[in-house]
Structure formats: structure tokens, C-alpha cells
Amino acid sequence: MGWCCCYKTLLIIVYTFFISQSFAARFSQPQPSLPFIWPLPAKFSFRNETLSVDPTLSLIGNGASSPIVKAGFDRFRGIVFSNNGFVRTGKAVYDVNKLNVVVHNKTEELQLGVDESYNLLVTKATGSGKVTIEANTVFGALRGLETFSQLCSFDYSTKTVQIxxxxxSIQDKPRFSFRGLMLDTSRHYLPINVIKQIIESMSYAKLNVLHWHIVDEQSFPLEAPSYPNLWEGSYSKWERYTVEDAYDIVNFAKMRGINVMAEVDVPGHAKSWGVGYPDVWPSPSCSSPLDISKQYTFDVLSGILTDMRKIFPFELFHLGGDEVNTDCWTNTSRVNTWLQNQNMTAKDAYEHFVLKAQDIALSKNWTPVNWEETFNAFPAKLHPQTVVHNWWSSGVCPKVVAKGFRCIFSNQRVWYLDHLDVPWDVVYNTDPLEGIHEASEQKLVLGGEVCMWAEVADSSDIQQTIWPRAAAAAERMWSPSQDTTTALPRLQYFRCLLNRRGVPAAPVTNFYARTPPTGPGSCFEQ
Incomplete structure (x- = not known):
């Protein structure tokens, strides 16, 4: 045991030494010509002038009448001019004093596949200079505002904000319509303000789906008015989310162009339901998966989904379906007798439960999302609208799209953030389209998400675990492919940008994710 620990420590020291040497070599060389924008825009051009930005920068154009654009402008203006107390006020003329936002369709409905493209033009016209963002939707305008905010930096010599x-000239759009981060609030409760901080940071990386894994076998923190005793499954009366809390999260996310996809994982991962309603357990001593033999189980599920449909407008709803151990069904005599009467095996019953849950979700105008086990077990029986969520195995999405289903990529070997030994470059070099070559099948890959399972993460360390590796996946889902040599200094710059914005993102290249700096040094070299 002692030798193993010493050996691991030696490896870390040697790794850190060589990384530090490569940093020194890299930073002594000319920097890559790519701009320090994350994620990198699809197309761009620039020259070599420096423009000053008026601290009284005003919003003009028809986008100014959109509450979403106006709120986004106010947020980003606060970020850009966070050093406003030091800005010289005596400067008579600034190069840029107007931000012109033109939106062709000001509808504020946020759904899967909403147009997030934008054009950004920065020109110089002394005394009447302006930046123009043109977008088809208000959500595309938000993405343009984020890029604009990253073009601006505070110059300490002149005490002005400069571009x-x-x-x-930037023409930009994402590669994928679904660019997600999964957040688990069952293993550890996360306060509302922490969830909001994470959503805010997601917008900086242009992620657009928060997959909220609200409940699991450990706890049921969400209020469900139809079955109010479900709340008894929370860790404590202080670790709960009201209906109003959930509304607040959804609306907060929408203002940042982020959908919230809720998950209720059935029939497994639902032990916490029985704390308040023990009749959903097969028996008091065998509590998972949910009792398939009772209509009451599906009544409770339907009630939960009815309540949640009032909160979550996103068209996708995650029904889980993973890691179902059916032993409770076969080992509980009453349930086993029901299976025999129905002429079902345990495998048949698993299929029956998943498909019945899908029917309930579809009846509430939701498109069901299920983890890959459902596809592996009975692909021909899944509803054609099903979105299959890959997590366990490699090569699942190619099989899924070949069968005509849509797919979300989250392979746990590369995009599970709770795997602390997965470095940023492995995350970055992973493409959801790997192994899929036909254009018609590539279109069925909605995108992907990085997953933040919370067995060993809570408010004290969750953001350091998410960032900056989530940003590596965010660029892969937004931008054309780049090599890690040019990406590394940009990602380090983005990590420092996150720190300046109050996000406690960990160093980029440490041996284990979320570990603190190994010694003194610049943020840009860690």
C-alpha cells in the first residue's frame, strides 16, 4: 500500500515537471494565431487595430425591445465593465459606443434546434462607432453577446476597455443543437443559487441544455403536488426544491438560452419514492426497482410527470431506464406470481415498464429520452421518437442512428466529469460523430453532454469539477475541430476568464481534475 502511494506521488511529480517544462517552452514561443475566444467561432477574420469601448455603451437596434436581449446586454455590460471604477471618465471620444443588435424573429420560444447562429461585425468609426450583432433569433443574439464580451478586455495602462x-468579422453557428451538462441533485443537494451559478457559467461556454437529474434512489428533493409525500424522500426538510424553485431555475436558464431537461429515472434508481409512498416498493425489504405489478406505481409516475409538465416546457424528458436489477421482482412472491400470470419474464417486465413510462410521457406531449440499456435490450420496441442517451459503451450512437433513432453522446470513459482522471485533452479530442459517416445518420446525433454525477461532489467542489473540462466538450460541440496544441492556450485563457467572472474553475492541466495549483504561477500557465 505504501509503495503504491509513493509510486503514484512520484508519477504526479514527474508529470508536473514535464508539463511545467512544456509550459515554459510554449510561452517563450510566439502564440498561436487563433483568437482567444471560447468556443472558437465557425468563421472569422480580424486585423491588428485596437479600439476603445465607451463605458456608457448603449444598446440600439430592434433587439433592444426584446426582454431577453436587453437582460443579456445588461449582464454582459456588467462583465465587460467590471473594472468600471478604474475607467477614466475624462476621455472625450471612444471608438465604440453603440451595440446594434438586429434580430429577424423576436419570438422567445426556446426549443430543441432553435437557431443560434449570429454574425458579429466590429468596425471603427470615431465618435459614432458601433458593433453589430445580427441574428435570426434572440437566442442567437445571446451567443453573439457572449462572443462580443470575450473580445473586450480591460487595459490596465490606459484604464479603458479595449477590443x-x-x-x-465573425459568422458563427453551432455544430450540434443539443450541447448539455447533466447535474445530479440527488446524491448531494445543491442550493438554488449554486445551480444558477452553474447555469450562468454554462452560458459563457455556449452550452444550451441543463439535464437536471433531480431525483434518484438516494433522495427525492422536488415537490410533487399530486403526491406530496414524495418529499419525505429528501435528505432533510432544508434540502428540497419547491415548485416555485423549479420554475425559477427554468426561467433563469431560458433568459440565457438554456433549456432544462428534467429526468425521472424509472424503474430503477427510484428507491426514494417509497419513503413517502411505500406501496411503490415490491416489499419493505426489497425496494428497487419500482413495483411493476401495481397500477398504483404508474399512477404515481403519471402524477409526477403531470406536475413536472407544468414546470418544464422543453420537449425532451428523460425517463432513465438504466441499471435495472430485476431481482426484487422475481424474489418477491407476490410480484413473481403477477409475472407468471402475465406470462412475462423479468426481462419482459423491464421492457413493459419502460414502454408504459414512454406512453405516459408521450401522452403529455413529451419526447422520451432513455439511457442506452433500453436500446440494447429491445430496440425494435422503443417508440420511434425515442432519443437514446449513450453513457456506458463506445460505438453506441452509430448503432442507434443506423436504426433510425436519435442519439445523445455522453460516453462515460471520456465525458463523465466525476471521472477525475480523464484529462481535458481526452475530453476535447472526443467527437460525438465518431464512427458515423453518412450525412443522413450524422443528422440524427443531436449532440452530447458532459455528466456531473454527484456522489463525491457538492457545493464545495462541484464547479471546480465541472470547469474547465466541460468547456473542452463545449467547443467540440460548437466549433470545427482544432488540435490540442492550439486549443490549450485558449482553454487556459478561458479558464482565467471564468475565474475573473467568479467561477472557481480548476487548473487545466493538473494530473487529477479539480485539484488546486501545485505552486505559485500565472493563471494562464496552469
């Missing part, structure tokens, strides 16, 4: 390498 370097102007003029800029």
Missing part, C-alpha cells in the same frame, strides 16, 4: 485585433 484588440479589430476590425472583426
Amino acid at each position: 484588440l485585433k479589430a476590425p472583426w
Whole structure:
């Protein structure tokens, strides 16, 4: 045991030494020509002028009448001018004093596949200079605002906000419509303000789906008015979410162009339901999966989904379906007798439960999402609208799209953030389209998400675990492919940007994710 620990420590020391040497070599060389924007835009051009930005920068254009754009402008203006107390007020003329946002369709409905493209033009016209963001939707305008905020930096010599390498011309759009982060609030409760901080940071990386894994076998923290005793499954009366809390999260996310996809994982991962309603357990001593033999189980599920449909407008709803051990069904005599009367095996019953849950979700105008085990077990029986969520195995999405289903990529070997030994470059070099070559099948890959399972993460360390590796996946889902040599300094810069914005993102290249710096040094070299 002692030798193993010493050996691991030696490896970390040697790894850290070589990384530090490569940093020194890299930073002594000219930097890559790619701009420090994350994620990298699809197309862009720039020159070498420096423009000053008026601290009284105003919003003009028809986008100014959109509450979402206006709120986004106010947020980003606060970020850009966070050093406002030091800005010289005596400067008479600034190069840029207006932000012109033009939106062609000001509808504020946020659903899967909403147009997030934008064009960003930065020009110089002394005394009447402006930046123009043109987008088809208000949500595309939000993405343009984020890019604009990253073009701006505070210059400590002149005490002004500047745009370097102007003029800029950017034409940008994402590769995938679904770019997600899964957040688990069952293994550890996360306060509302922490969830909001994470959503805010997601917008900086242009992620657009929060997959909220609200409940699991450990706890049921969400209020369900139809079955109010489900709340008894929370860790404590202080670790709960009201209906109003959930509304607040959804609306907060929408203002940042982020959908919230809720998950109720059935029939497994639902032990906490029985704390308040023990009749959903097969028996008091055998509590998972949910009792398939009772209509009451499906009544409770339907009630939960009815309550949640009032809260979550996103068209996708996650029904889980993973890691179902059916021993409770066969080992509980009453349930086993029901299976025999129905002429079902335990495998048949698993299929029956998943399909019945899908029917309930579909009846409430939801598109069901299920983990890959459902596809592996009975692909021909899944509803054609089903979105299959890959997590366990490699090569699942190619099989899924070949059968005509849509797929979300989250392979646990590369995109599970709770795997602390997965480095940023492994995350970055992973493409959801790997092994899929036909254009018609590539279109069936909605995108992917990084998953933040919370067995060993809570408010004290969750953001350091999410960032900056989630940003590596975010660029892969937004931007054309780049090599890690040019990506590394940009990701380090983005990590420092997150820190400046109050996000406690961990160093990029440490041996284990979320570990603190190994010694003194610049943020840009860690």
C-alpha cells in the first residue's frame, strides 16, 4: 500500500515537471494565431487595430425591445465593465459606443434546434462607432453577446476597455443543437443559487441544455403536488426544491438560452419514492426497482410527470431506464406470481415498464429520452421518437442512428466529469460523430453532454469539477475541430476568464481534475 502511494506521488511529480517544462517552452514561443475566444467561432477574420469601448455603451437596434436581449446586454455590460471604477471618465471620444443588435424573429420560444447562429461585425468609426450583432433569433443574439464580451478586455495602462485585433468579422453557428451538462441533485443537494451559478457559467461556454437529474434512489428533493409525500424522500426538510424553485431555475436558464431537461429515472434508481409512498416498493425489504405489478406505481409516475409538465416546457424528458436489477421482482412472491400470470419474464417486465413510462410521457406531449440499456435490450420496441442517451459503451450512437433513432453522446470513459482522471485533452479530442459517416445518420446525433454525477461532489467542489473540462466538450460541440496544441492556450485563457467572472474553475492541466495549483504561477500557465 505504501509503495503504491509513493509510486503514484512520484508519477504526479514527474508529470508536473514535464508539463511545467512544456509550459515554459510554449510561452517563450510566439502564440498561436487563433483568437482567444471560447468556443472558437465557425468563421472569422480580424486585423491588428485596437479600439476603445465607451463605458456608457448603449444598446440600439430592434433587439433592444426584446426582454431577453436587453437582460443579456445588461449582464454582459456588467462583465465587460467590471473594472468600471478604474475607467477614466475624462476621455472625450471612444471608438465604440453603440451595440446594434438586429434580430429577424423576436419570438422567445426556446426549443430543441432553435437557431443560434449570429454574425458579429466590429468596425471603427470615431465618435459614432458601433458593433453589430445580427441574428435570426434572440437566442442567437445571446451567443453573439457572449462572443462580443470575450473580445473586450480591460487595459490596465490606459484604464479603458479595449477590443484588440479589430476590425472583426465573425459568422458563427453551432455544430450540434443539443450541447448539455447533466447535474445530479440527488446524491448531494445543491442550493438554488449554486445551480444558477452553474447555469450562468454554462452560458459563457455556449452550452444550451441543463439535464437536471433531480431525483434518484438516494433522495427525492422536488415537490410533487399530486403526491406530496414524495418529499419525505429528501435528505432533510432544508434540502428540497419547491415548485416555485423549479420554475425559477427554468426561467433563469431560458433568459440565457438554456433549456432544462428534467429526468425521472424509472424503474430503477427510484428507491426514494417509497419513503413517502411505500406501496411503490415490491416489499419493505426489497425496494428497487419500482413495483411493476401495481397500477398504483404508474399512477404515481403519471402524477409526477403531470406536475413536472407544468414546470418544464422543453420537449425532451428523460425517463432513465438504466441499471435495472430485476431481482426484487422475481424474489418477491407476490410480484413473481403477477409475472407468471402475465406470462412475462423479468426481462419482459423491464421492457413493459419502460414502454408504459414512454406512453405516459408521450401522452403529455413529451419526447422520451432513455439511457442506452433500453436500446440494447429491445430496440425494435422503443417508440420511434425515442432519443437514446449513450453513457456506458463506445460505438453506441452509430448503432442507434443506423436504426433510425436519435442519439445523445455522453460516453462515460471520456465525458463523465466525476471521472477525475480523464484529462481535458481526452475530453476535447472526443467527437460525438465518431464512427458515423453518412450525412443522413450524422443528422440524427443531436449532440452530447458532459455528466456531473454527484456522489463525491457538492457545493464545495462541484464547479471546480465541472470547469474547465466541460468547456473542452463545449467547443467540440460548437466549433470545427482544432488540435490540442492550439486549443490549450485558449482553454487556459478561458479558464482565467471564468475565474475573473467568479467561477472557481480548476487548473487545466493538473494530473487529477479539480485539484488546486501545485505552486505559485500565472493563471494562464496552469
